[in-house]
Amino acid sequence: MSPHTASPTLSVVLTGRNDDYGLGFRDRFFATLRFNHRELTARGIDHEFVFVEWAPAPDQDHLSDLVFREVPELSPDVFRAVVVDPAYQEALSLNPRLAYLEFIAKNVGIRRARGEFVLTSNCDVILGRAILRTLEEQRLTHGVVYRAARHDLKLATDHTNLDWPTLEDPRNLDGQAPQLKPPLMGGGTGDFVMLDRETFVELRGFNEVYRVARIGIDYNFLVKAFSSGVDIADIGGPVYHINHAGSYRLTRMVYQNRESEAPWGNRRWHKHGVVYHNPATWGLATAPTHEQGAGRSFLRFSWNAVPPLVDLRRVVLPVNRVGRPELRRVVSR
Amino acid sequence: MVRRMLRSLGLVRVGRLTNAEERVRKAEARSTKQAHSVEEAREEARAWRQKFEKAREELPPWKQRVEEAQKALKREEHARARDSERFEKVKSAFGRRAIDVEALQKRLAETERELVVAREHLMAVEVKLDILEGAANVLDARTRAVVTRVSTENAPGV
Numbered sequence: 392m393s394p395h396t397a398s399p400t401l402s403v404v405l406t407g408r409n410d411d412y413g414l415g416f417r418d419r420f421f422a423t424l425r426f427n428h429r430e431l432t433a434r435g436i437d438h439e440f441v442f443v444e445w446a447p448a449p450d451q452d453h454l455s456d457l458v459f460r461e462v463p464e465l466s467p468d469v470f471r472a473v474v475v476d477p478a479y480q481e482a483l484s485l486n487p488r489l490a491y492l493e494f495i496a497k498n499v500g501i502r503r504a505r506g507e508f509v510l511t512s513n514c515d516v517i518l519g520r521a522i523l524r525t526l527e528e529q530r531l532t533h534g535v536v537y538r539a540a541r542h543d544l545k546l547a548t549d550h551t552n553l554d555w556p557t558l559e560d561p562r563n564l565d566g567q568a569p570q571l572k573p574p575l576m577g578g579g580t581g582d583f584v585m586l587d588r589e590t591f592v593e594l595r596g597f598n599e600v601y602r603v604a605r606i607g608i609d610y611n612f613l614v615k616a617f618s619s620g621v622d623i624a625d626i627g628g629p630v631y632h633i634n635h636a637g638s639y640r641l642t643r644m645v646y647q648n649r650e651s652e653a654p655w656g657n658r659r660w661h662k663h664g665v666v667y668h669n670p671a672t673w674g675l676a677t678a679p680t681h682e683q684g685a686g687r688s689f690l691r692f693s694w695n696a697v698p699p700l701v702d703l704r705r706v707v708l709p710v711n712r713v714g715r716p717e718l719r720r721v722v723s724r
Numbered sequence: 725m726v727r728r729m730l731r732s733l734g735l736v737r738v739g740r741l742t743n744a745e746e747r748v749r750k751a752e753a754r755s756t757k758q759a760h761s762v763e764e765a766r767e768e769a770r771a772w773r774q775k776f777e778k779a780r781e782e783l784p785p786w787k788q789r790v791e792e793a794q795k796a797l798k799r800e801e802h803a804r805a806r807d808s809e810r811f812e813k814v815k816s817a818f819g820r821r822a823i824d825v826e827a828l829q830k831r832l833a834e835t836e837r838e839l840v841v842a843r844e845h846l847m848a849v850e851v852k853l854d855i856l857e858g859a860a861n862v863l864d865a866r867t868r869a870v871v872t873r874v875s876t877e878n879a880p881g882v
Contacts, residue, residue: 485858487865601851603858660854661847700859703852708844 399437401526402506406443406496407514409451413635420514421461426553427518428465434527440470441504445496446477455687467686473499478692485602486656494597494608501596502674510585521628533587536616537626540568541579543634550633558631568629574716576623580609583630594619595669600705604656615666618709666709670698
């Protein structure tokens, strides 16, 4: 991003903390940041990263402190960090097994993003050429959720110095990227959801009412967007995911028949059939903010910023719209 | 005079005799021909009589057949009338059924819609129950933590 640009073209919202999630988290995060920033900059795509460091452990260095050392090409104009008081995790949780309320963290980032378009992604997801080309050629439309299929890189792939030959070598890819099926284009949704900021704000971000599961909240957003009359489109090329131990894809079978113990909650909750209407304060909008130097802020805990534990009237059914496929026919329940 | 004298003697002139003989011959020829025609007519009449006799002999089976055919025709007419009546009844019943099927299909579509709505509401209820259960567990844990802390603080010797 050009220094001090008020509103870049793209805000990339990421969330993480220094807890070695999936082993080697920091390395994956820094490698991904390095690559994406380099490629966005090379194409002149005005961008910022909004990194939400959710409930960091008190005995660990903050990633937002390490990032400028590990990726020195980043500046506070391009990389902004929002550190969230760990007390929010406890106050908001409706399932003690969910150690990380990922989508509320992403909402914190969406709410504070400045870009014309907001991409919510993950710390180990690399943007593919087609996506970069679309951004470079400014071919994005407002009111459309853009999705990208995900290519998993094999576990053995060296990601320390990522480049296009490595990413595009079929030998490094763990099978074919799944096809995104219209109209919802689900599948690996959390890795790539891009939408203009205005519409993202109108939709009030990801589900903050159902805080019982982590899995499927991203897909649930697609159902909500579709139900709200927003189109969903494949951007036309994949993202690459640096695979790792402990990823949902690799470990979901471990918790078969004991879903209640899974760290992501019940993956069979009705994400296809029930949506939400977040409160106006979504994304911890009223949390007291303390600026902690260039590009970094801290959200201090306040009960006033915490939505009610239970707010059942915000659980709503999606609606079918004239001229569009009926939701009940396009989603498998 | 001569003619009169000859006539009184019972004699005629040769020419007249010849004419008379010629007329007799012609009459005989006509008679023979007529006799032949009569014979032929007689033969024909005999042949017709034979045919008539034969026909008269054959008439009773035909008569029987005609009677049978008439009876069969009557039976067929009755059967047709019965079938027609039955057809009308079936047609009427079918019409009623068609109306029933249409109503049934309408009802089925309504039931299907109601089922979908019920299922959607059930899903919403299940999601709400998940939230309530989660909240209950969280509040339980928080309460226990507070109670435990208070108990510990109030324990003798603390």
